[in-house]
Amino acid sequence: MGLYVLKRVGALAPLLVVISFLTFILNGLSPMDPAEVVLHAQGVPSITEELIAATRAELGMDRPLLARYWDWLLASIQLDFGDSYITGKPVWSLLGPALMNTLKLTIVSSLFIIALSIVLGVLCALREGRWLDLSVRGVSFLLTSMPAYWLAALMVWYFAVKLDLLPTSGMDSANSYVLPVAVIVIGYAGIYFRVVRSSMLSNLNEDYVLYGRACGIPERRLTMHVLRNSLQVAVSVFGLAIPIILGSTVVVENIFAWPGLGTLTVTSILGRDFPIIQAYVLVLAVAFVLFNTGSDVLNAAMNPRLRKEL
């Protein structure tokens, strides 16, 4: 087990280097010269060649690529992502709080998603083909075909405007969580519930369940064994779900004016504030990779078969 963890963590390092390098050169993709963007953003009236050259030097753009990457990497590790082109504030002072807000939303949503999909997945698997199973699957199928912002708009209109029960936007009280969390949960629970259900079903059809039943083991205990085996698959899927949800709160945050990463990123994209976009991409890509490894390790800890193979 220790060896496995070591191996996985060892494999992380090169992947992180490649990802960070890609994120770094992402900046070069832009058709606009960052120096120009900065000058525009600062409202400089007449942009001359010399001014651009001077700004480029100021931004350190005239140095070799690898040297710049190295400096950028060192700075990034210390959470120094440079200054926003638009406001001039350090990127982390904007990104940090936004990340925290998005994390809060993500964690609350993920907990609900995990709980809901396990409960529904298990119930539907145990009643395969009956009305509960059919209706839950039908509804979840419809909900996953629904655009999140559309659902969000409908819910805002109904619960916040028509019934005036909940706040339409912002992040002021616990009530503010209800609608955004509901939209995220509805969008994702349908997907993950199916993972739990199918994993349960394939386990229920395994010979060991038949043998257990043939040995007179009560159904309830068999169900617990099946659940344990099914959740092994689900754990790795859930582990990956968290960064996916983290990355896809963009739309929901935008609708509910949640002061999180998504809102910040969309504003930054529209304002061409590259350092923030770059930092956002880096933070999420790293989170994705870390969660991926974490869930693999957790899975190996739960599953003796995997542990042996690796």
Place this chain on the structure above:
Amino acid sequence: MSLLEVEHLRIWDGGSGAVLVPDSSFRLSQGECLAIVGESGSGKSLTCKALMRLNRPGIRQTGRVALNGVDLTGLSDKEMRPYRGKRMCMIMQNGMRAFDPSRPVGAYLLEALSLHGDWSPSEMVAGLSAAMMSVGLSDPSAVMKRYPHELSGGMLQRTMIALAIVLEPDVIIADEPTTALDAVTQYEVVEQFVALRGRIGSAIVFVSHDLGVVRRIADEVLVMKDGVIVEQGGTDAIFGGASHPYTRYLVSSKEALRSRYLQLMGGTRIAEG
């Protein structure tokens, strides 16, 4: 009175309505070994599972299955539970898949045993160890600590037999217990079954499509084709002079294979397996 009586067993798929086994009747006496032979898909496995009411919910059955005169088909699930394991014991085809993959084999065996008797943990371990030794598992405590994937199919097959020995059921139902094994292990497991009969006096329902194995172990043979019992009789009668063409076909193809084999071996008599 027979130990196990099956009358007008009918099995069908509740979803599509397709009849899988139209009407089967047979009986099994104390200590007897009944082999059910036939090609795959002939309803052997369904019949076996129907005896213990283990077919999946979509598969429906009617008819009488009586053990010592008690009709099992009328029992509730709760009343059925003591029959499963204690009175009727199943040995699965694929040992590798018959045990919960995320628990050590021993934990599983002890759970099953604890449901069927008032044994203390140490008594259960002692009983299991003795049974495992007797089926050729020389280091029981090591086997019990292992996870299923760390053991071979043959070892797991013997483990199931060992559990049956401890439980001393009236009937053992073995569903193709040798199919997933290599030839050598197959031979050893069959020998364990032969020894098992002598040891605990259980009746055995032995499902197989391997006529060589059947000839070695069975008293009575029941031949199934497309869900129908086409022939039924003593082993010698079936192998000697079957009346139904299908049985003759099964036996002759087996014989043809063997004589071809003998011919290749230069006519040397090989011990029958």
Place this chain on the structure above:
Amino acid sequence: MKLLKRLLKDKLAAASLAVVAATLLIGLFAPLFAPHPPNEANMELRFAGASWSYWLGNDHLGRCILSRLIYGIRPSVLWVLAALGAAACFGAALGFVAGYFRGRIDAILMRVCDVMLSFPGYVMTLAIVGMLGAGLANILLAFVVMKWAWFARVIRTAVMQYADADYVKFAKVLGMGHFGIMRRHIAPAALSEIAVIASSAFGSMILQISGLSFLGLGIEAPHAEWGMMMNEARSVMFTRPELMLAPGLAIIAVVSAVNFLSDALQKALDPKLAVSGKRTSVFAGGMMRGLRKKEAA
């Protein structure tokens, strides 16, 4: 053809196919179907309800909602399909090369795939749109960049399986060229894999592109696009929520038809999935898809 027949036996799948095909045709020949020019503003008809000449009413500039919906098919569905096709061709070509020639090319390509797949899709799209600027073309580009690795991965595996098949070996012995073998023997076999991944990605891509347009990162203002239409409706969401309905329902209809079709396609291609024989297993296909994706990752 056999596949199509099997697909059409499933009534739900046939209906889904009809919806998707009709959507594509209407979008392709939008000028024939749309009763009015999509950008023709008519301030007298602002927020007008349904009428005989404007079946779905008019929006905040008095434009015909039905016409905008019809023209919206082009960016919302047709262009997504084009991007998907480009990604599939690109990924399939690289996957073929990797799986067929193996060795170093394979190793390098698969490393690249690993890195591509380790970026979460949504973040990648935002990154590319962020760097290149908002706009439909950039989103489509992001889709291609993001999705090709999926195709490459799966096609490579398929090719490796088939390349070992006897008939391919036999063709090699006969002296058939690399290209001939790929075209004649491997491509038809791998095509079903491509269809399954492509159809399952299609629905989520339609949702994504309209989402980005809704955020204002997609198509520019006067053009009709379903997400854009909802973005415009959003400003009057509290007074006239009905404006959100038409584009939203259009998206739901198309996406669920695509998803149904994808599941049915998978079932038709892989009869093992249909063993349970229950009509409800259409839903079950989705999770197989999820797991398959998981495996590919």
